[in-house]
Every structure is written in C-alpha cells, then in structure tokens.
Amino acid sequence: MKKTGFTTTSLNVAYAKPDPHNSLQMPLYETVAFEFDSAEKMEANFKGEYIAHVYSRTSSPTVEYFELKLKALTGSYAVLAVSSGMAAIAGSILAIAKSGENIISGNRLFGHTYALFQDTLPGLGIEARFSDLTDASEIENLIDTKTRAIYFETVTNPQLEIADIEMLSAVAKKHDIILIADSTMTPPNVFCAGKLGVNIEVVSTTKYISGGATSFGGAIIDHGNFDWTINPNLSKYYDKFGKNAFIAKLRKNIYRNTGGSMTPQTAKMMIQGLDILELRVEKCYKNCMALGAFFESNPKIIRVDYPGIKADLRFQLSEKYFNGIPGTIMTFDLESKEACFDFMDKLKIIRRATNLNDNKTLIIHPHSTIYAEFNEVERKTAGIRDAMMRLSVGIENVEDLICDIEQALG
Ligand SMILES: *Cc1c(COP(=O)(O)O)cnc(C)c1O
Helix, strand or coil, rough: CCCCHHHHHHHCCCCCCCCCCEEEEEEEECCCCCCCCHHHHHHHCCCCCCCCCCCCCCCCCCHHHHHHHHHHHHHHEEEEEECHHHHHHHHHHHHHHCCCCEEEEEEECCCCHHHHHHHHHHHHEEEEEEEEECHHHHHHCCCCCCCEEEECCCCCCCCCCEEHHHHHHHHHHHHCCEEEEECCCCCCCCCCCHHHHCCEEEEEECCCCCCCCCCCCCCEECCCCCCCCCCCCCHHHHHHHHHHHHHHHHHHHHHHEEEECHHHHHHHHHHHHCCCHHHHHHHHHHHHHHHHHHHHHHCCCEEEEEECCCCCCCCCHHHHHHCCCCCCCEEEEECCCHHHHHHHEEEEECCCCCCCCCCCCCECCCHHCCCCCCCHHHHHHCCCCCEEEEHHHCCCCHHHHHHHHHHHCC
C-alpha cells in the first residue's frame, strides 16, 4: 500500500501488544512495576533474554507507544522519550562525550542549552566550542581527534536563522563525527532530519508535540545512519546491542542511572498531541502568512521577519528544508521599546507569556526578558533589537488576531 500521510500514519500506529479490550485509544498504564509469570521468566529478563517492561523509570507501555508513534512519523530507527527538552539534550551529549572530549556548537542557541554547554558541561570536563555555523572552515578549524559531535538548531530563536544542514552534514561525515539537530522549532510533519544527514535529533516535545502547551517532555531520535563503532564511548555498547548502541546506552545507563524519564501521563498527552500536530501546524502557518501580509502593509511596523514569507532572505532555505514552513514563530519591530511595551499592554487576545507553540498566540519582548542578563554589545551580537517582539502564532481565528493587533497599535 502507498505510504500514508502524517496524520493518517499517526492515527494508525499499532500498539506494541494488542489491547485486551480492543480499546481505540492507547490506555494510560499508570503503574510503576510489572509482574512476571514465573521466577524463570524473571531471571531470563534480568539476563536480557526475555524482553518485558519491568519498572517504569526504564520503560512503560504508554511511553513506549509514544516512542513508536514518533518513530513511525519520523521514519527513524529508534526513539527514546524523556522528561523534558533539556533532559534530551543533556543525555544525548553525556552518551557520546566524556571528560577530555569536546563538541562543536552553533553560537546562537536556546538560552538553557547555551547555559548547559557553557556552565554545566565544563564541570564534567566536556568542552563546547562555539562557532559560526555558516562558516565550514571555522568549524573544521575547531575539530580535533577529541571532537564527538556538531550540534545545531534547525531554526534559531528569535533570530530565525536557518542552518545550512547539507553543509553541516558534509563536514560531520568528512570527520566521522555525529551531527545532532535540535528540531524543536520545525515539527516532524515539515522536517525530515534523517534524509538530510542528521544522525541524532533532539526535540522539546513540550512545544509543538504536546498539543498546545499541555505538558513537559523531550525526545531523542536516532536516525540509524551513524556507525557507532567509530565513537569510543559507544563501541562497548555496539558489541552488546549492535545498531541499538546509542539508545541502549541512554536507556540502560544515562537515564536509568540519573533519572529523567517521561511519565505515562505525559506520554498520553504527547500521543494526543501527535494526532493533531499536522492540523495545528497548518493552521498556525496560515495565520503566520496572514499576519505577515498584514505587518508588511502596515506603516507602523518597521520590520517583519518570518522565513515563510517570500520577501524574507531565508525563504529559499525554508523551502529547501521545511517545505516552506519554517516553524510558526515570527518577529516584528515597532519604532521603539516604549512603543513595543505600550502595544503589548493594550493586547486583549494575544497573551504576554514565554513559550512556543501553545494553541494561544503568545508575545514577548526578548530584549528585556530572555536577554535581560546580556549587556548591549552581547545583545547586538545575538541579533536582539530593543524594538523587536516575538510572536508564537497560535490557532485562533486570524481576523481576531489582526483586530487585536490593530486596536493595540492605536
Ligand atoms: C524549549 C526548548 C528547549 C528546552 O525544552 P524544555 O522542554 O523546556 O526542557 C530546547 N531547545 C529549544 C529550541 C527549545 O525551544
């Protein structure tokens, strides 16, 4: 049969084991432990000869079903669900690098990822070397025999810069290092990481996938396209688990020993979120395009950035990598910071909050909030203007959003 579309696939992923009551929804298995029929089976399980759920910190049926769905939807080799996006990022790095080794990272990052790389990893002896990821020779100059990965975000926030994924993949391949993408901004219905040479995808499922800011979660996606024998931290796992080496190390070492697994309740919400993901993203995208046209035509708006708009410098890359849907975050500028604050305070439908991909449209002034601890030079380097606002566009009826913006502009 022909390969089904995103939503059809999501709605029809089979459970790992059939439900005894033929339930049409994956039940919520709210339990910590699972029982064995016999002492012999129990022994076989602990020897690794009989696979079964044992204790929910390591695996459980509802979380497993979320992982199976995400695996089907991303066409990937294996998926592990964890407690948050930050847990996914931290765990992935800990699995592939140890003290004395390093990773190369983009210098425009989600704030807490930057803090993890800058403040936490050095304490463990792992160095993050920050680079301008548009410059292949700068990246190559930073690579040495201890470099284990190149780490990047598909679309940076709030600059909305798009990574040259083909170039990054070529550099990573040439040096036999792992390419890790944080694809939180570009959901799996618009972005196929594995086809572009990404080896590991990390996602904050808190954002799009949760179905509208319902719960915290993260996912680590192994695209099955890296030879784990090359990485000295995984070769031991390769001997035992073969192609599953990376996810096996995460499950049986990193998360088992440090915690940070996804709860069954959260997985249940993530499952629901996946089924309506495509619908939501399409609606948010349409709203972004309508708002973009409105902003472009309004003289009070000094500047608008959304790579989905033809006039945006990054439109070609957005078409190439994301089918023209580079996420649904946009920014726009008024004439001053004061004008931004006045505008934000007058809004009645758009909410003042810091999150991405809620069902509600959210607004924030990054310069005075997310970048509050930066000095002016650092903000400039990071591309943060004091008259810029970030909109995370939701699924409201767009005429209501435009009406709200028009009244707040005065
Ligand atoms: C939100 C976010 C994270 C962190 O995810 P949490 O689920 O909040 O831990 C990481 N990367 C990006 C790009 C994000 O937007």
